[in-house]
Amino acid sequence: MISLQAYEGEFQGEKAIWLKAGCYEAALLPEIGGNLIAFRDVEIGLKFLHEPDLDEMQSFKERPMIHGIPVLFPPNRYEDGRFPWDGKVHQFPVNESATGNHLHGFLYNTPWEIDEYGQTNMESYVSVSVKVDEHHDAFQYFPYHCTIRLRYSLGENGLSQRVTILNEGEEKMPCLLAFHTSVNAPFAAGSSAQDYRLKLTIGERWELNERMLPTGRFQALTPEEALMSGEGVYPFFESMDNHYTASSQNGRNRMELTDLKRQITFVYDVGTTYKQWMIWNNEAREGFFCPEPQINLVNAPLVNLPADDIGLFSLDPGEIWEESSRWYVRE
Template sequence: MTTKGKAYEGQFFDESAVWLEWGQYEAAILPGVGANLIAFRDHERKLTILREPAADEMNDFRANPGVHGIPVLFPPNRYEDGKFTFNGVSYQFPVNEAATGNHLHGFFHTASWQVEEYNVTSSESYAVLSITINQEHDIYQYLPHEFTLKLRYSLSDLGLSQQVIVHNHGPSAMPCMIAFHTAINAPFAEGSTSEDYTYSLTIKDRWELNERMLPTGRYQPLTAEEAKMSTTGLNPFWEAMDNHYTSSTKNGRNMMELTDNRLGLKLIYDVGTAYKQWMIWNNNAGGKFFCPEPQLNLVNAPNSTLPAEEIGLVTLEPGQIWEETSRLYIIKA
């Protein structure tokens, strides 16, 4: 044990939370609201990395928990008419986006999760949360599989680490479709403005979306400004964005880099190469936060005729496990 870190149960305003501390860093996770990692802060440099709800915004947050912190989406994004067929099984999700007639974002970012453990070691503070779906769980009516999602978050000298595990312990194959709707502040530093920020993202191609925000299966050319995302970078609010891209790699890694040019600090969000897609949304270029969303599968993937490997549609056979790690940390620019 060490006095450098802490892990304990407490409150985030009126919501129960697991708090982690390590050196200059602290983080909070909300078991009752989708195991959302709602806060990641650097006290020494006065940085608030993630978009957090204020005390008087907590009811609005609980009603729509997808645009604060790090919500887990399973399955992520939109599914046409809430329907798809996978491995010969038909699935019907509720249509919860009236404007498009689609199902949006799955069920796990609003569900209650279990706290398995939290502790401090000589090198980190950590917490493990999970949710298990079986025939008694409400989600089973939409995803009739027996499986567990597990999240492990830790703080160390290396920043914030996330490990996600999906374990199919049922008798039938299941689709593994997951993303994180990570809401990052820009500015994340006191005294900076959104104009001080530029970002880059390891993208390759932009998917063409139809009027219902569903992929057509075709790519569309990147504009000259979009091309800067994977080269010189540009401001997160250069235009309103709700765009879907294939991922690429930079020096072997799949990541977003956000630079505060006033302070000379760079936030790196290294998400792992299993995520074959990126969504990026900036709240109509609102100038306060944006969401670079690592996504395993193409939007509406089971309804696509493209090869499963190309669109990141992962099949978990009985007993199989899928996992990936991500990390958020700050370096000098």
């Protein structure tokens, strides 16, 4: 039986809940967006997520979207900050001056409550939540009573995540979510980014306009993008800030990142409810990139396409949406 621990500690001076399970360890920052900031194999020296160094912590807190696993709710861009829903138009703050859009929602930097942490016979775990109501800053923009809960668990088969959204109000609410997951390439000491090949279960590429909003049309995949959904491609073959439909392969919706030198594959297996993928690779600078599973198309409430095609989901009063993802290693 593997050794298991869950305890309160620190990560670069910030409050953290640490999980340990055999060779693995992970850390979550409850006071900075409920961000799962680290996932490592300490025995063979693998760091899978893009972690901030100590001297990066201030910039991380100012822009906590490119490290760990930030929660985007609602995700990505909304034109002029407008969010029409069920006969109303909510006005989100315009926080991306280059495009004049709202970007990434309200939960990636808000404090989350620690519900519990501990260990079972098989895993260590932590559960955190956010309750949105009149007392939460986001309610002025997103006036729906709801609770969002994250549970991470760590065991001999890696890291798993369960996300739950509960509508606690009296009206139908939008249920739009993504994770800005930030993955190291390379994740192994002694390897280079050139040793890595990326596979992602993408389908079609959405055409985006000059404001990074979808036109409703698709673009043909380049040869390198076709490799991304096939045998794999170097993750920094060109600058990417691209949006794709998800297309399951063999019943699964996932990213695979293979270190050819070490013959190790890091798998990020997300639920098939995530109908879209974003991928951003920091202007093709080697070091990390972000494969981002999304429920919904960018700017979905303002796109005139069928709701099920673009992941424009809703929750009636008392309804629950739940999905699971897993990160693991295949050698």
